[in-house]
Each structure stands twice: as structure tokens, then as C-alpha cells.
Amino acid sequence: xxxxxxxxxxxxxxxxxxxxxxxxxxxxxxxxxxxxxxxxxxxxxxxxxxxxxxxxxxxxxxxxxxxxxxxxxxxxxxxxxxxxxxxxxxxxxxxxxxxxxxxxxxxxxxxxxxxxxxxxxxxxxxx
Amino acid sequence: xxxxxxxxxxxxxxxxxxxxxxxxxxxxxxxxxxxxxxxxxxxxxxxxxxxxxxxxxxxxxxxxxxxxxxxxxxxxxxxxxxxxxxxxxxxxxxxxxxxxxxxxxxxxxxxxxxxxxxxxxxxxxxxxxxxxxxxxxxxxxxxxxxxxxxxxxxxxxxxxxxxxxxxxxxxxxxxxxxxxxxxxxxxxxxxxxxxxxxxxxxxxxxxxxxxxxxxxxxxxxxxxxxxxxxxxxxxxxxxxxxxxxxxxxxxxxxxxxxxxxxxxxxxxxxxxxxxxxxxxxxxxxxxxxxxxxxxxxxxxxxxxxxxxxxxxxxxxxxxxxxxxxxxxxxxxxxxxxxxxxxxxxxxxxxxxxxxxxxxxxxxxxxxxxxxxxxxxxxxxxxxxxxxxxxxxxxxxxxxxxxxx
Numbered sequence: 001x002x003x004x005x006x007x008x009x010x011x012x013x014x015x016x017x018x019x020x021x022x023x024x025x026x027x028x029x030x031x032x033x034x035x036x037x038x039x040x041x042x043x044x045x046x047x048x049x050x051x052x053x054x055x056x057x058x059x060x061x062x063x064x065x066x067x068x069x070x071x072x073x074x075x076x077x078x079x080x081x082x083x084x085x086x087x088x089x090x091x092x093x094x095x096x097x098x099x100x101x102x103x104x105x106x107x108x109x110x111x112x113x114x115x116x117x118x119x120x121x122x123x124x125x126x127x
Numbered sequence: 128x129x130x131x132x133x134x135x136x137x138x139x140x141x142x143x144x145x146x147x148x149x150x151x152x153x154x155x156x157x158x159x160x161x162x163x164x165x166x167x168x169x170x171x172x173x174x175x176x177x178x179x180x181x182x183x184x185x186x187x188x189x190x191x192x193x194x195x196x197x198x199x200x201x202x203x204x205x206x207x208x209x210x211x212x213x214x215x216x217x218x219x220x221x222x223x224x225x226x227x228x229x230x231x232x233x234x235x236x237x238x239x240x241x242x243x244x245x246x247x248x249x250x251x252x253x254x255x256x257x258x259x260x261x262x263x264x265x266x267x268x269x270x271x272x273x274x275x276x277x278x279x280x281x282x283x284x285x286x287x288x289x290x291x292x293x294x295x296x297x298x299x300x301x302x303x304x305x306x307x308x309x310x311x312x313x314x315x316x317x318x319x320x321x322x323x324x325x326x327x328x329x330x331x332x333x334x335x336x337x338x339x340x341x342x343x344x345x346x347x348x349x350x351x352x353x354x355x356x357x358x359x360x361x362x363x364x365x366x367x368x369x370x371x372x373x374x375x376x377x378x379x380x381x382x383x384x385x386x387x388x389x390x391x392x393x394x395x396x397x398x399x400x401x402x403x404x405x406x407x408x409x410x411x412x413x414x415x416x417x418x419x420x421x422x423x424x425x426x427x428x429x430x431x432x433x434x435x436x437x438x439x440x441x442x443x444x445x446x447x448x449x450x451x452x453x454x455x456x457x458x459x460x461x462x463x464x465x466x467x468x469x470x471x472x473x474x475x476x477x478x479x480x481x482x483x484x485x486x487x488x489x490x491x492x493x494x495x496x497x498x499x500x501x502x503x504x505x506x507x508x509x510x511x512x513x514x515x516x517x518x519x520x521x522x523x524x525x526x527x528x529x530x531x
Contacts, residue, residue: 003442011442017510034528035513036473038436038462042512059512063438067510 003064004098010068015075018057020044028121032112039066039106043113045077045085047121053077053085058113065103069093069110082118130446132492136333136426136485137282137310138450143335143486146381150337153177153374163371164362174373181380185329185342188312188383191319194347197363198376201341202309203233205328206276208343208367209305210237212353213274213326214246217303221271227251227259227278228468234276234307255470256419257286265296274303279311283465283481284418285427287315294323303351309333309341313386314394314424319344325351331375335486336382340375343367393486398425400484400493405430407497411504413517417466417479426484431466431475434514435507440480443503447496450481474513474523 003011020027026047033040039062046055056074060067072093077085093099093107133141142150152158153174163178165171179193186193199205214224226238228250238248249267254260259277268275275297280287290306297304305326308317313334317327327344331337345351345366359368386393405428408414413433432440437451451463462476471479482496508514516523 061511064442
């Protein structure tokens, strides 16, 4: 199976790899997927007082498309409000990376990851 | 050193140049292009001589009578002919077949088809090292069992089954034994005088011959009967009709001749390279060998790199041709069914890479692969949240994952 140039670029030079302090109140962490299924994504967002995502980091266990999907996602969410970030659709990611049908689930996982990260952030604010 | 490096010899091998050269002389107008079934002229006689010479060469490698060799299109067809042919022919005696969960799909899917036709099949679990427990096999045999099908060398993990012992068991119970030897012929010693195998599938392209040709060994003493699966002109004593592909058959014969003469030397060299590769990788953290190391074909190394997903590692090793699982299933997202049958967790099954080394592999290539694998596994682990968790001492089994 041939990968698109964009997948290869993100896979070889992944953006925003790393870890944010998951205990911090202004950091939201979303971890989705399962090792048994062959992919696990951890997406973290750091949100400022104005509700803007000022930083994002990821780590992903999975195929090249899963790594590329999460790398692209971190680029997209930076500078967005939480609401805007939640509007990112898996189809946008799949289209941007030209994912073949068997790899669409990677983009679905990325969408799940941003939702999970936002939820985690929101739950911390209510405490 | 030329890139990419080929380390997928279990998927297929390049044709040995000596084999290719000989094949070419059976194709063109100035060569021996005749139909071996033509009995009325020199062209046919020459082709027939070549086919019979090849039959002798194939028989010689396995110490069999040339009359016991039936040409087919490859090991998949041989498996089909052996299993369907014998099961159907002997169906009045019984309709039970025994095989193993780690067999090639050509055996498993053929058994599934027979199940749809009313046969009953027992699929044995191998031990965690990939080998069959003889007591387990014995317990699975019944009065209505007519056929046992067990492969000699496994295509994914390279383990060698104890065919001698299995043959003693099946013969004592008057049950036929079929062995898929696609991965072992020319690599592991096979002697039909001493091994009690009744049917054996052979392939040319796993041993530096051409694709598209194989053979089925069918024992004459005690005689084994088969129901033909392909009908036509009655070639191959009625067991497999169809014009014989002279150039392919000659190629298989030459490949088997070379294998017989050079097996010991090839094996020693390949084993040295395989051990060098494993020595270069085994000191890494969280690296697991799949399948027994001792009872194993020389060219195979199947390794799981925990916390790294296999497909992404293959992508990272883009200058090296390796596979994750078997080539026949690598388009699917399922982890290897062979590793699952060994009881490997899905995570490790997802993380497996099969390196297979062969006649044309060099030491320089092995060293390049070691360095590349080490570097890329480290890189991907830096990207892996599971590696982080492992390093923090989190037991991944205690985490509640949302399966998707």
C-alpha cells in the first residue's frame, strides 16, 4: 500500500511530539484506542485564560497513518478555541492526508482524541 | 551495497541465475519448446526427457521415487489436491481431518471448504514455542480420521515440526499424513525412505526456482489414492491434467538439484547471518523472539518489538524488505493469526517483524539492518505513549482500554 506524501512527511517529521504535565489544571489529556487493536493515541492540549489552545503535544502507538493523523491534529488545534477544536471532523483529516479506506479509522481515532482531551480539560475546570 | 535490501526470502526468492539460464533454453524456437505430451516427434520427446530429468532431480532431493512426483502450479494447488483429493477419495472410510491452527491458509481454507461439504476438522493448538504436542495430536485422532495435515517448517516463525514422530504415529493408526514442505524443501533434510509421509507439497519459488510451479509427492508404497481436482487430458497419471509447463518444471528441477548439492553450505552460511542479526538485536529492551530458536529453519527470525506497532516499523525500515505476518495476509489489519495461536498477546502480535535471510544475503546487509532497526525502534518508542507508560511502571494490562 502506498502512503501519500503528506502521511510520509508527518510520519518522518512528526510535529509536536511530547508530553505536557497531565496534573496541570490548564492541560487536558485524551488517550484513545487500545494496544490490542494496534493503535493508541495520547493528545494533550494546554489552554490559556482566554480559552485558546496555546500548545498541543501527542504520542501515538500505531501505523504511519495513525501517527500522521495525530501529528496533523496537533498542528490544527493550536490557536483554536475549544469549541473550534471540537469541530474538527475525521473526514477533514482523512481528506487532508488522503487516507485510503482501510486507514480511515486512524482519523476517527484522532477526532476521538481531541474530544477526549477537551472533556478532560473541562472536567478539571469544574472541580 | 544496493538498496533496498531483500530480507523476505520466505515470501519468495529470486530465481538463481543458473536456473533462469536453463529455463530460457526451453522457450524459444531454437530451444526445446515442445509439448511433453507430444509423442509423435522429436520436439515432444525432448521436452518429455527434460520433464522426466527434472522429476528425478526433485525426487532426489527428498530421496523418493520419481514416479511419486506429480507436477502442479505450486504449493497451494498441491495442498488442495492432497487434502481434498485424499479426504474425498477416502470419505467412505471416515470424514475426520486433523490439522493445526498455525498452518498456511492454503491448508486452513481447504479444510474450511471440506467442512462445508460435511467433513469434520480438528484444529490443534500448538505449544507456545510453535511446536505440536504429540500427545495432543494423538488424543485428537479418532477411528474415522483419514488424514492429518501438518506443515514441516512454518512460514511465519520458521519452527520445524517433528515430522518423523508424527509420521510414526499416523502410520501406526493407518491414517494418511500430508506435509506442506513449501518452506522446508532444500533447507531441512527430508528423506522419504525413513519419514512416513504419504503426501507432501513442494514449491519451486521458495528455493530459487520460478513462481507458478510446484509438485505433490504421492507415496506408492503403501499406495495413496487421490481424487483428481483438475480433469482433462489425463496428464500426471490422471492426478493432475493440463499441459506441463516444461520451462517451469525444468527450472524447479534445476533449483532442486542446486539445493541438494549446496544445502549444507548454504544453511551454514545463512544460519551464521541469522545468528548475527539476532545477536545484534536481542540485547535491546523488550524484544521477544517468536517461536523456538533451536527447532527452527536457518533463515528465519521473527521478532516482536514491544510498544512499537509493526506496520509503522516496516514503514520506518523502508530500505529493507521485511514482512509483518505472512505476505498473504499483510493487506489486512489483523495481527498475525500464527502468533495469536502461540498465545502471544495482541500487542506483541501487532509488533512482530519477520526477517528471512537467503542465498544472496550479505554480512554487510545484516549489519545495515541491525543499525537501522535499533535506531528506528528507539525513534518509534519515543513516539509511543505505551513506552512512556511502561517506563513509568504502569502495567498496561491494568489499564481499561476502550477497544474500537
